[in-house]
Amino acid sequence: MGKILENRPLARGYYRMSFEADFAEARPGQFVMLRVGLTHDPLLRRPMSVAGFENGVCTVIYRSVGKGTAILAEIREGETVNALGPLGNWFDPPSDAKKILLVGGGIGVAPLRFWHRRNGGKNAVAYIGGATKEDILCKEEFAQTVITTIDGSAGTRGLITAPLVSALEGAYVLACGPKGMLKAVDDLCKEYGATGELSLEERMGCGFGVCLGCVVDTAAGKKRLCVDGPVFKTGSVQWQF
Amino acid sequence: MGKILENRPLARGYYRMSFEADFAEARPGQFVMLRVGLTHDPLLRRPMSVAGFENGVCTVIYRSVGKGTAILAEIREGETVNALGPLGNWFDPPSDAKKILLVGGGIGVAPLRFWHRRNGGKNAVAYIGGATKEDILCKEEFAQTVITTIDGSAGTRGLITAPLVSALEGAYVLACGPKGMLKAVDDLCKEYGATGELSLEERMGCGFGVCLGCVVDTAAGKKRLCVDGPVFKTGSVQWQF
Amino acid sequence: MAILKVRIGSLELSNPVIAASGTFGYGMEFAERLDLAAIGAFSTKGLSLKPRGGNPMPRICETPCGMINSIGLENVGVDAFEMDKLPAIRKSGAKVIANFFGETEEEYTELARRLDAMDGVHALEMNVSCPNVEKGGIEFGSDPAFLEKLTAGVKKVCGKPLIVKLSPNVADIKPFAKAVENGGGDAISAINTLKGMSVDVKTRRPRIKRVIGGLSGPAIKPVAVRMVYECARTVKIPVIGLGGIASLDDALEFLIAGATAVQVGTMNFVEPGICQRLAEELNAYCEKEKIADIASLIGSLITE
């Protein structure tokens, strides 16, 4: 149980919550499972990427999309939240990567923000895509950004994969976002000679490897997204929709 | 949906909540069904006696005893509560009653407080019993009070029925409290020549007469506590435990 | 306005939202809480030939996302229903489904005959989750062959649409659905309550005097959706889905899974206006989604 220091809207439908963690450290790419409410409806914890971790304070950035996240958004600062974590693996680009492209779709920016806070430098460029300008999160927190929106209300109109193409050669990609985007990035990496890591999402029962509710088919067989992921190497996922 | 103007502890485990009602009036003895939380756990509304109604503001006094009332106690002032009501019948002593005894056990004081605010006068004496002094509520709101506690920490040690006996003759009783107390009062009224009204409790599914979950056996057959009560005449209830 | 009309046998409902038996009294209790003519129909508290007093208290208790009831089919009896309840209901413009049950085959038939003749009753809903006194307490709804025979017998005296309400306390609901269809039933409603129990740990007593009661509410929705899906794939007659409906999405779940109409039970207690709200929301939903006729939604589940 950690005290909530901040829980406020970032943009329409998006919130940022910071709380005192009862774990000592988290790495960019890892996630926490948040308990929502005090009763059994909703029952399961909700997975949220760690979007920041400093001085024992854990930050998540979330979008209110359903029952659980709507309740999360109602919790007041000063109350407590029960977070299980940090869980899963993390982004781990080779230390000699010359060009790192952070590709985030919508709320997928959350773990990339954390990575950038820890490791950001001249060699990292953020490619952020969203439906509208309201869906472009945290852009001011990245050193260099390329932005696209589907409605053209910010950056270039279109998908983030469009500007990405020309930058891919020899790059190392860290991507998080909707499944369709991740598959497109995965395909493009192959086509344009890039490698990298993709952070996936599936419904999760437990978050720590025991329910087998979150499996992903990969080149190396069935993997549990929560313990063998959420981060998978490009070229390894066998995409299913 | 009514805005909550006040929701604060009265004594250990007891709370008072006032909210803007979306009904125009309520009578002492009536109750409301409060919705608790936004999800389906807990599912059913909780019945609460109206403890006050002035200028469109409805007050309830409640004890945190379980899941629902614990959640109620957590709601902050400024938020809203969904109350269905006013429901049930009400205290209706004859206008020529010379001596009215308000007999309340524990949280049973709530509707008596409301009656007293509306009708209190020289002829009304409140008999308030509780386990300890913490369970004696609202005593300062009644003009005349007789108090007992089981542990002797306030008033006389013992049950409220003890001091009541000597006052019963010719009196009209309005009583609310635990079933055991109500039965004792009912028996004593018969024995000592008093009449009056008793406010009962049963688990309620609906509060407005359709689930048939709250029936009471009376001299006149099966009655629904929520629409034919909660107030029943002394001598009419066939007590079952 | 989207077309929300659905047919249950020869009965046309203006929309597919029905208030479920035992949770809507005899209708008029809700007259000041919603417009009875704005919902598809309501099903009455289960009627018997003679009035019944029902079970001892306590009769209800709450469970996680649900409740258990053991009301014991308390009702005013078919005579009082006709005399005291029906005249007012008729005036309200409500479509009325008379829910009924007997303890013998003859009682069922006799009730059906009576209700069939009543002006203001639009359809009959036969509850077969009751013990058959002649067969030593075995439930009518627990043997498909017997259910088919019962249905056929009742249908013989009943010109109005006959809905048979199935119990979920079976290993496989499909043969029961089939039995209703074979017996000439016009529709199936599913599900009734699941048998459940709860213990008060402080007193070590069952929370329900009769120990075992019927579980209803959102908790049972997944079981209900599953059974409605199974029934709808088994028979051609309409299936009315119920069990835990609390929102538009819940109602849509049942429709998509194959229900022609839905009933709302327990949630009437929590939100007395819910049936009308759902009917309105269903209309708004169809307009927004450009669904011209609700028929195209029914059974539209994609499973490839």
Place this chain on the structure above:
Amino acid sequence: MAILKVRIGSLELSNPVIAASGTFGYGMEFAERLDLAAIGAFSTKGLSLKPRGGNPMPRICETPCGMINSIGLENVGVDAFEMDKLPAIRKSGAKVIANFFGETEEEYTELARRLDAMDGVHALEMNVSCPNVEKGGIEFGSDPAFLEKLTAGVKKVCGKPLIVKLSPNVADIKPFAKAVENGGGDAISAINTLKGMSVDVKTRRPRIKRVIGGLSGPAIKPVAVRMVYECARTVKIPVIGLGGIASLDDALEFLIAGATAVQVGTMNFVEPGICQRLAEELNAYCEKEKIADIASLIGSLITE
């Protein structure tokens, strides 16, 4: 310390709180979240002769106070269990119940023989909610006569306590409990998941790829308590109760209704330390209530 020891056949557990199959992995996943030796036992993920990959995704979804799963009995297989999992578990001091299932009677017997011989496996739990391939997909646990035969056959090769886990998807669980007892089973565990379904209204697809899955969690607790009560009144062998346990009071409900021990399933996902917490709370409760021996609580329901 109150006496919390309970016996399941020849196996003595230090307390009656067991982690349920499929929700506790192979045990070691919880080693850093609780003390495996502090809970009564844990039941492994269901084991088969060969490793199984399980069902397509999506495999789980949430429902009101519950969840549906269709994992499809994915497991590492009995060989990998013995080689890779058991050595570490043995060191942890945990009492291990090996949950297993087959597709034919021979597979069941073969598995029981294997598991019976493994050092570190303390009891066997036979899951009979699986389709029998030889009998055309009929579930092993859906015919009492067949269940009795299966139990007797397995018991012949199995010296360790044999627990048979019953399915709740039956009209009446009592004949199944009796069949296990008659077949020589040492205990019953009840209940497995209820068959349920959920529809994603936006996509009009089932939320579970295989359409129908198993419902678990607090939602099913009233059904589970009822079935455990029915089983405990039917047989003399111990009944292990499970279904929706999330708190001390929930565990007590089952014990009072007649369960000798309880299992916690779904709630392990939400609160990984829950089994140890409940074991500790049970001890504190017994001390506070002056219950010298938990035996006096078991089946103490007052119904007069």
